[in-house]
Amino acid sequence: MTSDSTLAHDSTPAARDTPVMVKVDSVTKRFQIRSxxxxxxxxxxxxxxxxxxxxxxxxLDGVSxxxxxxxxxxxxxxxxxxxxxxxxxxxxxxxxxxxxxxxRGRLAGLLELGAGFHPDLTGRENIYLNGAILxxxxxxxxxxxxxxxxxxxxxxFIDTQVKFYSSGMYxxxxxxxxxxxDPDLLLVDEVLAVGDEAFQRKCLDKIREFQQEGRxxxxxxxxxxxxxxxxxxxxxxxxxxxxxxxxxxxxxEKFRDLLEEARQERLPEEEKRLGYTPGRVTGATxxxxxxxxxxxxxxxxxxxITTEVEHDEPLAEWGVAIQVTDSRGNNIFSTSSARLGQEFxxxxxxxxxxxxxxxxxxxxxxxxxxxxxxxxSGEQIHLRRQATTFTIQTATNVGGVVYxxxxxxxxxxxx
Amino acid sequence: MLRxxxxxxxxxxxxxxxxxxGNMTAQDRFDALSHEPLQSVGGGTNKIQFFAxxxxxxxxxxxxxxxxxxxxxxxxxxxxLGFLWTLIKPLTQLLIYWLILGKVLQAERNIPEFAxxxxxxxxxxxLFSEILSSGTSxxxxxxxxxxxxxxxxxxxxxxxxxxxxxxxxxxxxxxVAATILIGSFPLSWRILxxxxxxxxxxxxxxxxxxxxSAINVYLRDIKYLVEVATMVLMWASxxxxxxxxxxxxxxxxxxxxxxxxxxxxLAVLGFHKAMWTGGGEPTAQxxxxxxxxxxxxxxxxxxxxTLVSHAVFRKLQGNFAQML
Numbered sequence: 001m002t003s004d005s006t007l008a009h010d011s012t013p014a015a016r017d018t019p020v021m022v023k024v025d026s027v028t029k030r031f032q033i034r035s036x037x038x039x040x041x042x043x044x045x046x047x048x049x050x051x052x053x054x055x056x057x058x059x060l061d062g063v064s065x066x067x068x069x070x071x072x073x074x075x076x077x078x079x080x081x082x083x084x085x086x087x088x089x090x091x092x093x094x095x096x097x098x099x100x101x102x103x104r105g106r107l108a109g110l111l112e113l114g115a116g117f118h119p120d121l122t123g124r125e126n127i128y129l130n131g132a133i134l135x136x137x138x139x140x141x142x143x144x145x146x147x148x149x150x151x152x153x154x155x156x157f158i159d160t161q162v163k164f165y166s167s168g169m170y171x172x173x174x175x176x177x178x179x180x181x182d183p184d185l186l187l188v189d190e191v192l193a194v195g196d197e198a199f200q201r202k203c204l205d206k207i208r209e210f211q212q213e214g215r216x217x218x219x220x221x222x223x224x225x226x227x228x229x230x231x232x233x234x235x236x237x238x239x240x241x242x243x244x245x246x247x248x249x250x251x252x253e254k255f256r257d258l259l260e261e262a263r264q265e266r267l268p269e270e271e272k273r274l275g276y277t278p279g280r281v282t283g284a285t286x287x288x289x290x291x292x293x294x295x296x297x298x299x300x301x302x303x304x305i306t307t308e309v310e311h312d313e314p315l316a317e318w319g320v321a322i323q324v325t326d327s328r329g330n331n332i333f334s335t336s337s338a339r340l341g342q343e344f345x346x347x348x349x350x351x352x353x354x355x356x357x358x359x360x361x362x363x364x365x366x367x368x369x370x371x372x373x374x375x376x377s378g379e380q381i382h383l384r385r386q387a388t389t390f391t392i393q394t395a396t397n398v399g400g401v402v403y404x405x406x407x408x409x410x411x412x413x414x415x
Numbered sequence: 416m417l418r419x420x421x422x423x424x425x426x427x428x429x430x431x432x433x434x435x436x437g438n439m440t441a442q443d444r445f446d447a448l449s450h451e452p453l454q455s456v457g458g459g460t461n462k463i464q465f466f467a468x469x470x471x472x473x474x475x476x477x478x479x480x481x482x483x484x485x486x487x488x489x490x491x492x493x494x495x496l497g498f499l500w501t502l503i504k505p506l507t508q509l510l511i512y513w514l515i516l517g518k519v520l521q522a523e524r525n526i527p528e529f530a531x532x533x534x535x536x537x538x539x540x541x542l543f544s545e546i547l548s549s550g551t552s553x554x555x556x557x558x559x560x561x562x563x564x565x566x567x568x569x570x571x572x573x574x575x576x577x578x579x580x581x582x583x584x585x586x587x588x589x590x591v592a593a594t595i596l597i598g599s600f601p602l603s604w605r606i607l608x609x610x611x612x613x614x615x616x617x618x619x620x621x622x623x624x625x626x627x628s629a630i631n632v633y634l635r636d637i638k639y640l641v642e643v644a645t646m647v648l649m650w651a652s653x654x655x656x657x658x659x660x661x662x663x664x665x666x667x668x669x670x671x672x673x674x675x676x677x678x679x680x681l682a683v684l685g686f687h688k689a690m691w692t693g694g695g696e697p698t699a700q701x702x703x704x705x706x707x708x709x710x711x712x713x714x715x716x717x718x719x720x721t722l723v724s725h726a727v728f729r730k731l732q733g734n735f736a737q738m739l
Contacts, residue, residue: 101455
């Protein structure tokens with residue numbers, strides 16, 4: 001699939017008429033995975049026979065993009081979707097099998113912080129070396145030197161060999177050099193902020209400053225929060241193909257759907273692996289009251305979680321436990337029928353229990369529900385991880401894990 | 416840890432004013448950028464052309480300089496004797512050959528000023544073998560950088576040559592000092608032989624380093640092969656024995672021609688002719704006819720080898736990052 005469109009977004013009106021920064025033209029990257037690794041094997045399987053030992057893996061398949069100056073573009077996708085490969089091709093670290101990438105302006109890559117650091121050299125020597133690696137002349141590094149040291153907060157340790165630095169100092173210095181190279185285009189692979197929280201804040205402020213200065217940022221990340229906070233536009237990759245590009249919110253939703261699909265495909269295998277259990281959770285659905293399953297639920301609505309369980313032999317004492325987790329696997333909420341003080345008649349055939357989460361105040365995002373069938377003593381008989389999912393959609397004026405209806409008013413000058 | 420802050424969606428942004436006056440505004444930047452041409456990254460699928468590649472290397476000469484310094488500084492950073500180690504190894508070699516071959520095996524009977532003779536040969540050969548061995552492993556040992564940042568990759572073999580040249584200069588200074596000390600500094604036009612001899616070693620070393628460092632990425636056997644080859648080459652050139660001894664045995668046949676026109680032999684002979692006066696008797700040592708011409712022909716051939724090696728290097732480098 002080839003898609004070509006200019007990524008522009010409302011939040012940066014200037015971005016529309018800015019010069020093209022990067023033009024990716026039907027780029028394809030093939031990796032060959034060989035199963036015959038030793039020289040002997042290769043000679044034995046030379047020629048037509050050898051092809052059977054070779055497996056082609058298309059990391060990128062006909063990707064086309066145009067990125068304009070001043071934009072911040074997020075590349076998202078599951079592991080192995082090709083996003084890091086694309087970033088490396090834009091950076092020129094690896095060359096594409098077919099297609100072409102055009103680029104202008106000075107580039108700085110944050111593919112790995114401190115890649116050019118030599119542990120035996122001092123911080124000072126490494127600043128000059130790393131500056132040169134990122135394209136600064138010695139004079140330019142000299143001019144920036146005081147700023148780099150000040151930003152990194154390394155202070156008196158600047159003349160110490162970097163192998164004696166703590167890992168925090170190391171990345172701080174590396175980050176500091178990278179952001180002082182005056183790049184027009186910054187490539188970032190998962191490292192927008194380093195060090196302790198105060199320093200991270202500084203890093204992120206620096207990135208904001210970069211955005212205001214019209215620098216272009218392409219960033220690969222797994223953090224949807226980063227994407228929402230920073231990006232004007234998002235490219236969603238799936239198996240080396242661009243499946244969506246445009247508005248971050250939509251991209252994130254599509255990405256979560258992709259992840260969900262992949263998870264559903266893996267489910268039966270997981271069941272098989274667990275083997276026989278005397279009872280089991282047969283199904284679960286979650287929906288808002290008066291709503292279809294899988295449609296977004298708003299704040300203040302009741303969330304209804306319906307679970308179905310069965311047991312081969314009649315079971316006198318039993319119960320069901322549920323746990324709601326967010327997209328990063330944090331436990332948001334859990335309960336069980338026993339904790340809610342409910343007992344039921346013996347279980348055998350498929351039974352349905354419904355939990356009502358009245359007046360929910362969950363924050364925006366996708367949530368998964370894990371359901372367990374337990375016996376009278378609370379011992380787990382069968383557990384189904386992420387048996388169902390639901391999506392909460394709140395107004396965009398607040399963020400965070402809970403939704404609170406908030407307002408603000410001017411109360412005048414404090415006397 | 417790195418992502419910690421981002422997990423909190425409630426992070427509210429305080430927009431910073433762009434303060435410093437030196438900073439470009441966004442519009443300035445866009446204007447400046449629109450005047451720059453769009454350039455193909457890494458040549459795309461088209462092969463990088465020779466001149467573009469040379470210009471790329473030239474643009475990065477400051478980095479090359481820093482990389483050479485880094486190699487030299489880092490090498491002996493934590494050793495007490497530090498830089499002296501660069502000299503201890505060849506001097507020990509000299510001592511062993513002088514003692515065992517010269518004194519015990521009586522090789523010095525036919526070669527006056529045997530110590531200078533050996534040291535001149537060892538200095539020449541040391542330059543070549545260091546270029547070859549560190550050049551060959553230069554790409555693999557810089558994998559950390561190559562996988563993460565785009566730089567013209569030729570920089571790494573070149574940096575290896577740079578630090579080898581530095582060591583050579585120091586060793587050569589000692590050689591000169593030694594000839595002055597024993598009063599046989601070659602005050603003659605013959606010292607000009609040093610120029611083609613060094614050129615030959617460096618150009619041939621560069622060509623082989625480019626070729627072998629690139630192949631070494633795919634086939635790590637190359638590094639070990641080079642180790643063996645440098646050992647063989649040392650004994651295949653007249654460093655601890657004289658060219659005339661071989662001449663006497665082989666006569667004037669094709670074998671002798673092969674032996675003499677081995678570029679290492681030519682360079683070592685050039686060093687002898689330039690730096691070793693043979694105790695004041697110019698006839699003590701025979702040299703092949705037309706040594707100067709042979710040296711320049713060898714330089715010409717080495718230049719061709721280097722150009723071909725560079726073409727191979729450019730072809731192979733596209734896959735370096737994924738093969739390392």
